[in-house]
Amino acid sequence: MKTRYEVKQQIVPGPKGHWLQGNLPEFKNDPLQFLMNQSNQYGEISRFRFGPFQQVYFVNDPVLIKEVLVTKQKSFIKSRDIQMLKTVVGEGLLTSEKEVHMKQRRLIQPAFKKTHIAQYAQDMINTTSSYIEGWSNGEKKSITNEMMNIALGIITKTMFSMDIGEESKRIEAPMEAVMKLGVKRMRSLITIPLWIPTKNNRKLKRAVKELDDVLFSIIKERRMEPSEHTDLLGILMQAKDEENGLGMTDKQLRDELMTIFLAGHETTANLLSWTFYLLSQHPEVDEKLYTIIEELTQGKPITPELYPQLTYAQHIISESMRLYPPAYVIGRQVEEDIEIGPYQMRKGDMVLISQYVMHRNPTYYDNAEAFIPERFEHNFIKTLPTYAYFPFGGGPRVCIGNHFAMMEATLALATIVQKYRLTLSADHHTVKPQPLVTLRPKRGLYMTLNNRK
Ligand code: HEM
Known part of the structure; x- marks a missing residue:
């Protein structure tokens, strides 16, 4: 029997976004509302862009979240904003x-x-x-x-x-x-x-x-x-x-x-x-x-x-x-190409998980x-x-x-x-x-x- 993920399409849905800025303006304007909308519209996972190239996956399902935080955590590092804190906390x-x-x-x-x-x-x-x-x-x-x-x-x-x-x-x-x-x-x-x-x-x-x-x-x-x-x-x-x-x-x-x-x-x-x-x-x-x-x-x-x-x-x-x-949100950066559920993520992609939304x-x-x-x-x-x-x-x-x-x-x-x-x-x-x-x-x-x- 196929698992709930094997029968699903592997394409991750998401809003198109501006060619240059992607979805960053909407996100920056109201991150909570933006993520809530993603959840309501697309469900367990969605994809959008920050700027022209940065792919972002919003993972919004307990089983998938567990893969990111626990079972496949070795394929991720902390997101860039947390890395910036090294200036202060080394x-x-x-x-x-x-x-x-x-x-x-x-x-x-x-x-x-x-x-x-x-x-x-x-x-x-x-x-x-x-x-x-x-x-x-x-x-x-x-x-x-x-x-x-x-x-x-x-x-x-x-x-x-x-x-x-x-x-x-x-x-x-x-x-x-x-x-x-x-x-x-x-x-x-x-x-x-x-x-x-x-x-x-x-x-x-x-x-x-x-x-x-x-x-x-x-x-x-x-x-x-x-x-x-x-x-x-x-x-x-x-x-x-x-x-x-x-x-x-x-x-x-x-x-x-x-x-x-x-x-x-x-x-x-x-x-x-x-x-x-x-x-x-x-x-x-x-x-x-x-x-x-x-x-x-x-x-x-x-x-x-x-x-x-x-x-x-x-x-x-x-x-x-x-x-x-x-x-209210946890960010990760993909370190090596990885599958989360049936969804493929590439090195350099970003993952967001939101406690507020979940x-x-x-x-x-x-x-x-x-x-x-x-x-x-x-x-x-x-x-x-x-x-x-x-x-x-x-x-x-x-x-x-x-x-x-x-x-x-x-x-x-x-x-x-x-x-x-x-x-x-x-x-x-x-x-x-x-x-x-x-x-x-x-x-x-x-x-x-x-x-x-
Ligand atoms: C209501 C209060 C708190 C909340 C909601 C909270 C939430 C969190 C979350 C969500 C993380 C994980 C971040 C991630 O995975 O990227 C984290 C990590 C951490 N928190 Fe808290 N925290 C709280 C209070 C505290 C307190 C009181 C301390 C220390 C006295 C603390 C020290 C840390 C440290 C050192 C880490 C990093 C752990 C690691 O990566 O090994 N936090 N916190």
Whole structure:
């Protein structure tokens, strides 16, 4: 009997596009809508062009996605935009390939195991609590900024044991500059080599140098200390390769620290912002969560031990990532001619996979556009094909920080909800997703803080 793919035509359908620009203008104008349209019109796979030559395949079916991310992943490398980040993160986990990646991943993986990150729970709670101590009833805040600060505070604390304040500014200010400029570089179509002294290149080099000085000085201080630290940097410094017993060099440590910083705070910050937006639109969910938290804590502070019991908060986070996945698209470049399903792809072609589109596919989700955290009850994810829900990607490049992020978002959410209800004023601008490197609320979110009691 023929498989579902053997009976299909091998020609990949897609829009024609302008002879020179291809479909780039429509894509750039509204990437989410463009990909949604591709999905509605062509289904599991479609093809379009960026510019005159760059073929792009939009893979939109769980079975095909699994081939790209898992079974045939060796035939792909990261897409060009991610490669551009090497200027900032060097050969860290996000950007390295093949053996270098595998070796580093083996080394770092233990630091992110569920059992290991449990020790960061208290830091996550404390950082959030101390940050919101500065909030007061009736105040209006840019929640997008506040969540960014909380996530930055948490990663700084868990990575270097630094508290929010003067000390952490050493890291945070240059990191902000590097992020902004690095991302600008990643998104520009034509990348001007760093050695050409354009204004942005000079700024980027200066910010990277500033951050390097800080990171290398922290690494140096640590190398001279006899005591072992249990923060992320401590764990990374103790990690030894199973085969040769060697640890990371200072340069490798610096690249990984920079990577974890970059990959690990904007994503969670946006997840929290989207979650508060969704709660403000669904006061019944907000109230249910608050009641559960009150029952669990009896008015006492959230503790790490409560994490496994905060299942409703976890479902809210999962549902928020379904509708607004911070990583809304994954890009790959074909390294060697390869068949995905019955479809032939050539070396140099690009592949796009979109969590945003797949997570809203009515084949897998009833009432797909609605926010219903309860859908995640009773192991709902296990009833889905593997790559119908994949906010953290998959295969050997799956997000190393997935458990960290789930724990961080859940504990931060519970800590804030216990104290405040966040509301959106009636005259707030319409909240729409803005697909930059991560998916963020366009023009930000300005919310009013309301004391629970
Ligand atoms: C809600 C929060 C997060 C989301 C949605 C997210 C999503 C993702 C996704 C989709 C990938 C795979 C990209 C690809 O295959 O091209 C990834 C990779 C990665 N993420 Fe996350 N992430 C989050 C939080 C974090 C955190 C908190 C950390 C670290 C503390 C982190 C560190 C990384 C690293 C190092 C990689 C590269 C892994 C590798 O290639 O081996 N992420 N993330």
